[in-house]
Amino acid sequence: MRLVADKMLAKLARWIRLGGYSIEDAATNNDDSLIKYVRARHAVLLTQDEALANRARRQRFRVLLVKGNGIEEQLAFVAKNLGLKLSTKPSGICPYCNARLIRVDKSKVKLPGKIARRYRVFYKCPKCGRVYWHGSHWKEIESRLKEAKRMEKSL
């Protein structure tokens, strides 16, 4: 199942990637081009725009009108409605550009000394060049993903 998020949902898309699923950002703000793009890919469109969702439905392709306040609630809604099993383990997908991360040798990346000394496994995004490691910041990501999973059960 291919997923595309409209521009308003760029932040949610990052969280979907953190939860283990690949989702494309819409390359356009224009509804017509967006609809064309999503149809050509047989993707599911995620949007909060009711008018766009109705148009998409009339044209008979799958669209999910995302409900919920805040990231956790929205994630829970998407997971429930699309049957995603959100993972709290690092996903291997760049949250910013949806590219597969590549494991890199520590000597190949520039990092603050403290981080380089403390962690051993690093990943790099081939597209944007960001470097990732499973550091203390993951605790917060993990707890928000867990919260989303907990909320999903009560939907």
Ligand SMILES: [Zn+2]
């Ligand atoms: Zn990237």
